[in-house]
Amino acid sequence: MIQNKSVSKAASPRPLAIAVGIMLLMQGCVWVEDTTDLRQFIAQKSAQPGGKIEPLPEFKAYESFVYEGSSLRDPFVPLVMLTEEQVPMQNGTTDLQPDNERLKEYLEEFPVDQLVMVGTITALQDRELISLIRDTNGEVHQVQVGNHMGLDYGVVMAIDERSMRLEEIVSNGRGGWMKRPRTVTLPEVE
Numbered sequence: 001m002i003q004n005k006s007v008s009k010a011a012s013p014r015p016l017a018i019a020v021g022i023m024l025l026m027q028g029c030v031w032v033e034d035t036t037d038l039r040q041f042i043a044q045k046s047a048q049p050g051g052k053i054e055p056l057p058e059f060k061a062y063e064s065f066v067y068e069g070s071s072l073r074d075p076f077v078p079l080v081m082l083t084e085e086q087v088p089m090q091n092g093t094t095d096l097q098p099d100n101e102r103l104k105e106y107l108e109e110f111p112v113d114q115l116v117m118v119g120t121i122t123a124l125q126d127r128e129l130i131s132l133i134r135d136t137n138g139e140v141h142q143v144q145v146g147n148h149m150g151l152d153y154g155v156v157m158a159i160d161e162r163s164m165r166l167e168e169i170v171s172n173g174r175g176g177w178m179k180r181p182r183t184v185t186l187p188e189v190e
Contacts, residue, residue, distance in 0.1 A: 073173070077180070096177045098153040098169045107149035110135050112166065115149060117186045120161055129159045133184070154182060162186045 107115065118140060119132045131143045143149060143164070147156045152168040159165075166182040 096169065096179065098177065105148045107133065107135065107141060112150035112154060112182055112184065115184065117164055117184045120159065131159045131164045
């Protein structure tokens with residue numbers, strides 16, 4: 001039985017592990033008796049004049065702005081001289097009017113600003129140029145002279161390799177209509 005007790009004492013490493021753990025923790029705790037140098041440092045820093053803190057800037061409330069000029073004429077589009085057929089009558093109207101009876105073409109659902117000319121091809125039969133136009137959905141459409149496009153009743157008048165000329169019918173602001181030329185150009189490749 002004595003042998004059994006000695007084996008059980010050697011087999012129990014628990015008290016030894018606890019003692020080693022306490023020794024390791026005690027090494028990190030160092031008590032310093034003399035703190036005069038620390039007190040001198042604090043006294044020096046306290047004796048120096050403090051810095052001046054600038055006040056916070058004054059808060060200015062944000063004033064929102066609602067732009068209401070979207071229905072006005074675009075200032076970057078030149079005014080067009082009226083032709084004889086567009087000369088206004090006494091009440092400001094003209095004989096010119098958009099054809100609301102015809103079926104609208106697909107590209108008349110998009111503003112001309114959002115349509116992009118991506119190239120041209122030549123028709124096999126009559127050797128005329130056909131413009132390739134990409135809409136906002138990413139689809140490319142073939143457009144020939146005489147096709148309609150844009151929200152302002154635009155008619156394609158001419159096509160060349162770098163651009164396409166349209167003629168739109170827009171309100172003249174006096175209850176009538178007038179023609180406005182528009183050009184869609186092929187973007188420059190960088």
